[in-house]
Amino acid sequence: MELFDLGYLTRLKQRDPETLAHFAHHFNRALKFKLRAARFNDTDMDDIRQETLLRVLTAVDQDSIEKPESLPGYVYGVCEFVIKEHWRGVKRRLDEDCEEFPELPDHRESAEDAVKHAEMKKAVQAVMDKLNEKDRKLLTAVFLDEKPKDEICRELGVNREYLRVLVHRALLNARKWGPH
Secondary structure, eight states, X not given: OOSSSHHHHHXXXXXXXXXXXXXXXXXXXXXXXXXXXXXXXXXXXXXXXXHHHHHHHHHHHTTOOSOGGGHHHHHHXXXXXXXXXXXXXXXXXXXXXXXXXXXXXXXSOOHHHHHHHHHHHHHXXXXXXXXXXXXXXXXXXXXXXXXXXXXXXXXXXXXXXXXXXXXXXXXXXXXXXXXX
């Protein structure tokens, strides 16, 4: 005699305590192995097992299982469906969480900007190479090293007003050598 037969489904539908206990024990254990192999945590495993068995019992109540001997396959099929629903729910929650955090702008330099930057750097270096040492050091300190103006004034022994004049003259000299 087949374990899963029409009588078994009838007893399940009538909620026979022994049959219900067998059903719960047999399929809880089998589903637990399946879900553990899929690396679900205990909470998710319990939720998926309970939802699967509830849906199977609902199908039994509605006489939806046409071949009683296929009950194990039916249970595993329902479990697969519940697993897919679980992952869709996880994905939906992740998507909703991502909507709360707008996509951050990518501040990395594009390839086009990198080429422009390299060309600009080469042009600036060519101009700087043509300047006298005093102008080159001054423009490097002010624009490339971005040193504090007070520190530059101390190094050169000048006040801020005269520093402005020196920077202006160095820039005029640089413009002579730059692109026209």
